[in-house]
Amino acid sequence: MKPTDIKDPEYFHKVVDCQHACPAHTPVPEYIRLIAAERYTDAYMINWQSNVFPGILGRTCDRPCEPACRRGRLDADEEPVAICRLKRVAADKKDDISERLPSIPKKKNGKRIALVGAGPASLTVARDLAPLGYIIDIYDNQFAGGGMMRSQIPSFRLPIDVLDEEVNYILDMGINATFDIEVDSLREVLDKGYDAVFIGTGAPRGKGLNLPGLEDAAGHVHLGIDWLSSVAFEHTEKIEPRVLVLGGGNTAMDCCRTSKRLGGDDVRVVVRSPFEDMKASPWEKEDAMHEGIPIYNNHVPKELVVEDGKLKGMHFEKVEAQYDESGKRSLVPTDEPLVFMEADTVLMAIGQENSFPWIERDLGIEFDKWDMPVVNDQTFQSTNQKIFFGGDAAFGPENVITAVAHGHQAAVSIDLYCRGESVADRPAPGVTLASQKMGVHEWSYDNSVEIDKRYVVPLAPLKETLADRKIEVELGFDATTGYKEAERCLNCDIQTVFEEVRCIECDACVDICPTDCISFIANQEEEHLRVALTAPASNLAQDLYVSEELPTKRVMVKDENVCLHCGLCAERCPTSAWDMQKFLYNVSKAGQL
Amino acid sequence: MSYQIPKFRHPQLPVNDLGYTKADYEGSISTLCAGCGHDSIAGSIVKACHELSIEPHKIAKLSGIGCSSKSPTYFLGKSHGFNSVHGRMPSVVTGAAMANRNLTYLGVSGDGDTASIGMGQFAHVARRNLNMVYIVMNNGCYGLTKGQDSATADEGSVSKKGDANIYSAIDLCATALQMGATFVARGFSGDKEQLVPLIKAAVSHRGFALIDVVSPCVTFNNNPGSTKSYEFVRDHAEATGTVDFVPMRKEITTDYMPGFSHEVTMHDGSSIHLYKMDENLDPFDRTSALISMEKHRASGDILTGLIYMDKDSRDLHDVMETSRRPLNTLAEEDLCPGNQMLKNINASLR
Numbered sequence: 001m002k003p004t005d006i007k008d009p010e011y012f013h014k015v016v017d018c019q020h021a022c023p024a025h026t027p028v029p030e031y032i033r034l035i036a037a038e039r040y041t042d043a044y045m046i047n048w049q050s051n052v053f054p055g056i057l058g059r060t061c062d063r064p065c066e067p068a069c070r071r072g073r074l075d076a077d078e079e080p081v082a083i084c085r086l087k088r089v090a091a092d093k094k095d096d097i098s099e100r101l102p103s104i105p106k107k108k109n110g111k112r113i114a115l116v117g118a119g120p121a122s123l124t125v126a127r128d129l130a131p132l133g134y135i136i137d138i139y140d141n142q143f144a145g146g147g148m149m150r151s152q153i154p155s156f157r158l159p160i161d162v163l164d165e166e167v168n169y170i171l172d173m174g175i176n177a178t179f180d181i182e183v184d185s186l187r188e189v190l191d192k193g194y195d196a197v198f199i200g201t202g203a204p205r206g207k208g209l210n211l212p213g214l215e216d217a218a219g220h221v222h223l224g225i226d227w228l229s230s231v232a233f234e235h236t237e238k239i240e241p242r243v244l245v246l247g248g249g250n251t252a253m254d255c256c257r258t259s260k261r262l263g264g265d266d267v268r269v270v271v272r273s274p275f276e277d278m279k280a281s282p283w284e285k286e287d288a289m290h291e292g293i294p295i296y297n298n299h300v301p302k303e304l305v306v307e308d309g310k311l312k313g314m315h316f317e318k319v320e321a322q323y324d325e326s327g328k329r330s331l332v333p334t335d336e337p338l339v340f341m342e343a344d345t346v347l348m349a350i351g352q353e354n355s356f357p358w359i360e361r362d363l364g365i366e367f368d369k370w371d372m373p374v375v376n377d378q379t380f381q382s383t384n385q386k387i388f389f390g391g392d393a394a395f396g397p398e399n400v401i402t403a404v405a406h407g408h409q410a411a412v413s414i415d416l417y418c419r420g421e422s423v424a425d426r427p428a429p430g431v432t433l434a435s436q437k438m439g440v441h442e443w444s445y446d447n448s449v450e451i452d453k454r455y456v457v458p459l460a461p462l463k464e465t466l467a468d469r470k471i472e473v474e475l476g477f478d479a480t481t482g483y484k485e486a487e488r489c490l491n492c493d494i495q496t497v498f499e500e501v502r503c504i505e506c507d508a509c510v511d512i513c514p515t516d517c518i519s520f521i522a523n524q525e526e527e528h529l530r531v532a533l534t535a536p537a538s539n540l541a542q543d544l545y546v547s548e549e550l551p552t553k554r555v556m557v558k559d560e561n562v563c564l565h566c567g568l569c570a571e572r573c574p575t576s577a578w579d580m581q582k583f584l585y586n587v588s589k590a591g592q593l
Numbered sequence: 594m595s596y597q598i599p600k601f602r603h604p605q606l607p608v609n610d611l612g613y614t615k616a617d618y619e620g621s622i623s624t625l626c627a628g629c630g631h632d633s634i635a636g637s638i639v640k641a642c643h644e645l646s647i648e649p650h651k652i653a654k655l656s657g658i659g660c661s662s663k664s665p666t667y668f669l670g671k672s673h674g675f676n677s678v679h680g681r682m683p684s685v686v687t688g689a690a691m692a693n694r695n696l697t698y699l700g701v702s703g704d705g706d707t708a709s710i711g712m713g714q715f716a717h718v719a720r721r722n723l724n725m726v727y728i729v730m731n732n733g734c735y736g737l738t739k740g741q742d743s744a745t746a747d748e749g750s751v752s753k754k755g756d757a758n759i760y761s762a763i764d765l766c767a768t769a770l771q772m773g774a775t776f777v778a779r780g781f782s783g784d785k786e787q788l789v790p791l792i793k794a795a796v797s798h799r800g801f802a803l804i805d806v807v808s809p810c811v812t813f814n815n816n817p818g819s820t821k822s823y824e825f826v827r828d829h830a831e832a833t834g835t836v837d838f839v840p841m842r843k844e845i846t847t848d849y850m851p852g853f854s855h856e857v858t859m860h861d862g863s864s865i866h867l868y869k870m871d872e873n874l875d876p877f878d879r880t881s882a883l884i885s886m887e888k889h890r891a892s893g894d895i896l897t898g899l900i901y902m903d904k905d906s907r908d909l910h911d912v913m914e915t916s917r918r919p920l921n922t923l924a925e926e927d928l929c930p931g932n933q934m935l936k937n938i939n940a941s942l943r
């Protein structure tokens with residue numbers, strides 16, 4: 001193998017598994033250390049710079065970082081660090097941050113940007129561009145900002161005051177927000193002479209099932225996302241006792257849990273797929289079941305049963321999942337009699353889609369065969385140079401953190417575009433690598449590896465939360481538990497940096513390494529090296545760190561996979577050929593060039 | 594400074610026949626200097642014992658005094674241990690081995706512990722062919738007491754203090770051979786590939802097995818001019834050949850060039866494969882071994898690998914015809930067989 005180029009910022013970035021997996025690349029271990037040091041405000045600001053909504057995300061993030069967390073790979077019964085819920089600790093315990101927010105220039109730079117939609121994607125664009133002096137106009141058809149974070153995510157998961165606080169940090173940056181306005185023509189927006197337009201209108205249309213009986217039952221069948229927003233906006237306050245929720249995603253979980261709080265007493269989730277294949281996150285399913293909501297899997301909806309003009313229930317066909325050689329699933333009927341379930345109301349939560357009836361098709365924006373705009377996935381520019389898309393509007397429904405990541409990149413592009421520069425020349429990430437050595441065997445980070453199991457977030461009593469849809473279910477970690485959970489983090493950003501010329505090949509690092517990461521071995525092709533190392537390097541998603549050739553004609557090879565970042569190699573190295581160095585990687589934001 | 598090794602191990606560590614991983618053979622975190630050769634030898638001992646699938650409680654590790662003699666704390670944490678008096682490890686092992694022949698005895702010593710204060714004990718335990726492995730972690734100095742030249746320091750070798758040693762060196766392999774040792778090998782802490790099979794073969798050998806392991810003292814004797822530094826040893830080591838240890842049930846997979854290779858079956862049924870690089874050495878012949886060692890000494894090279902092995906070794910238990918059972922398993926009826934037996938014995942002496 002060729003020697004590893006550690007100057008390439010992506011090499012060490014990949015070692016910080018959580019940060020790498022986070023769409024916004026939040027410097028996770030850096031803020032976790034600050035939480036352990038009780039520097040909550042600092043921890044919050046690191047998050048705020050990177051993901052804009054720490055309090056919201058600390059409660060609702062889809063947390064792609066957690067399945068990636070190294071801790072979960074160490075042992076069969078190890079679970080990831082509770083990265084998401086630690087973010088909430090920072091948000092809950094921070095002091096006033098108003099002093100730390102960017103200052104907004106009184107004198108504007110003369111460029112006017114329109115943002116359509118006020119969801120997390122647009123708000124992120126606003127956050128990044130307002131401090132640079134851009135004049136920002138936001139248009140949204142809801143009565144307040146936040147997009148689906150307001151209309152869809154129920155208050156028992158995300159209290160309104162948390163949402164308002166973080167949305168207002170942005171709207172207070174001198175943004176001109178117009179609410180309760182439906183934008184029905186993009187041409188009209190363009191005609192107002194904006195220098196650029198960002199479209200962050202999400203994926204607002206719920207999908208339905210055209211089942212027999214639908215017409216007769218219409219008043220008792222709702223699209224999940226429409227129903228949730230009518231609850232959020234207090235148009236709906238009650239539901240009938242027997243509720244069937246169709247679908248297996250997070251929307252279905254929010255629908256059933258909300259129903260339970262509005263008078264639903266026999267609430268069931270019915271899903272076509274097997275339980276394991278459901279789209280909902282495991283914790284969302286757990287939460288629903290914890291609230292006494294059964295999930296019926298392998299049931300395909302067949303018809304709505306209406307008698308005397310009244311909805312009685314539904315028929316379902318039982319199926320079984322079969323997988324072909326390529327792993328493709330088909331749901332095969334078991335030929336049992338149809339299953340009947342009683343219902344007064346049916347909520348269809350089977351998905352959302354984009355819809356752009358208000359975008360004229362002669363504005364130079366190309367649409368593909370699925371009627372989605374053609375958008376560059378690095379620059380977020382459409383085929384009309386002036387118009388950018390981001391969030392769910394760009395590539396279909398995702399989540400808040402993805403919308404934020406898009407927003408940052410779109411802001412970079414809009415800034416480049418407005419300054420007449422090429423949007424393709426993306427700014428490099430800001431990277432620093434600094435030794436953590438404080439003394440012979442002293443490090444400026446806590447290098448001991450704690451053995452605690454993942455801590456569970458305490459919940460409010462079920463009786464209370466089921467009685468009021470606005471009572472938050474999760475209580476969050478207290479300071480002590482937050483500290484202990486923070487201590488579980490392995491500090492994967494503290495990198496093991498190897499300097500060949502210092503190494504005397506004494507093997508001390510090989511001998512001490514608890515997880516057998518290090519080998520001194522004859523160089524060979526990667527596939528051969530991976531099986532020849534001190535311990536097999538079978539996780540192909542993790543790189544091998546290969547040195548230049550050493551005096552004995554061997555190379556040092558380190559498998560990054562299960563390195564604990566414990567620093568023992570560096571402590572036991574007599575010549576400091578290993579050093580522990582903190583790698584900070586910051587995605588460059590608009591204006592940071 | 595870390596005082597503990599993290600609990601986590603590589604999730605795919607191989608398990609041996611007993612279901613144990615290497616971690617089950619480790620000890621506490623080392624307090625030796627970072628980079629000390631002794632730690633690497635400890636690592637090789639862990640690897641060898643794991644691969645041999647010896648139950649940890651069937652091993653006794655005994656030592657004298659010195660950095661080397663401290664090192665048993667850092668391996669085989671679940672085995673029996675006895676940190677004895679300077680130079681007196683052999684007599685403690687002798688006592689233990691006589692009392693319980695069912696354990697694997699691993700004596701760990703330093704060049705000071707062996708070649709100076711313990712020289713007499715070393716000579717006699719070799720001569721008696723006690724069934725043990727005797728590992729000398731040889732750094733040419735008294736590391737623990739700040740690096741004074743030891744009796745194995747080569748004449749002219751310079752330690753960190755800067756003075757060349759004026760005395761001639763004791764070669765422990767040659768001494769052991771002359772004293773009657775039945776297995777003699779030399780290794781280098783920095784070459785695990787060679788050392789691990791040597792340790793395994795030594796464990797399987799019945800009788801006194803010496804492994805003299807050159808083990809640089811990074812703090813006091815790893816400077817230019819020292820003949821026991823990492824660099825010097827790497828440049829001057831010359832191997833007798835390669836040793837491949839083949840456990841009893843494993844098939845032999847490597848092809849060896851005919852003429853140069855020997856297969857030796859050990860007492861416990863395992864075998865070792867010796868692939869010779871030095872055509873003139875016959876490792877089953879004491880005279881040949883002595884000549885080869887002397888030649889290498891004269892040319893300034895360090896001969897490593899298996900130097901001598903007596904395939905027909907009879908250990909101290911064999912020659913003394915001791916009890917086949919450990920003394921602690923002998924019951925009263927074994928020890929006091931009764932009046933009739935006494936009469937028989939007396940009669941046989943009349």
Ligand SMILES: Cc1cc2nc3c(=O)[nH]c(=O)nc-3n(C[C@H](O)[C@H](O)[C@H](O)COP(=O)(O)OP(=O)(O)OC[C@H]3O[C@@H](n4cnc5c(N)ncnc54)[C@H](O)[C@@H]3O)c2cc1C
Nearest residue numbers: 117119120121140141147148183201202391392398399400
């Ligand atoms: C039930 C449900 C629960 C969810 N839970 C989570 C969760 O827990 N965690 C998570 O990360 N994600 C969750 N999501 C997904 C998440 O809400 C979205 O991915 C995210 O909000 C998308 O952000 P966005 O900025 O692209 O658009 P949106 O948040 O959808 O915002 C778009 C805004 O534009 C407005 N708009 C649309 N068209 C027009 C128009 N023509 N004129 C004016 N205004 C318009 C919309 O009303 C909306 O206010 C959930 C989604 C649903 C449906």
Ligand SMILES: Cc1ncc(C[n+]2csc(CCOP(=O)(O)OP(=O)(O)O)c2C)c(N)n1
Nearest residue numbers: 659660661679703704705706734735736737
């Ligand atoms: C009876 C006695 N005499 C002297 C000493 C002092 N002493 C301690 S260790 C040592 C030499 C150790 O040298 P070596 O065996 O080579 O071990 P190393 O530290 O080099 O590994 C000496 C002389 C002692 N502890 N006991």
Ligand code: SF4
Nearest residue numbers: 018069070489490492
């Ligand atoms: S252990 Fe910490 S730094 Fe490493 S992946 Fe998990 S959260 Fe990130």
Ligand code: SF4
Nearest residue numbers: 513563564566567569
């Ligand atoms: S920091 Fe060093 S010793 Fe610790 S696990 Fe990683 S490579 Fe091994």
Ligand code: SF4
Nearest residue numbers: 503504506507509573
């Ligand atoms: S401990 Fe240091 S000098 Fe020794 S092999 Fe490792 S990197 Fe090289």
Ligand code: SF4
Nearest residue numbers: 626629660736810811
């Ligand atoms: S003094 Fe020498 S022998 Fe003792 S621990 Fe340090 S390096 Fe090893």
Ligand SMILES: [Mg+2]
Nearest residue numbers: 703704732734
């Ligand atoms: Mg010594």
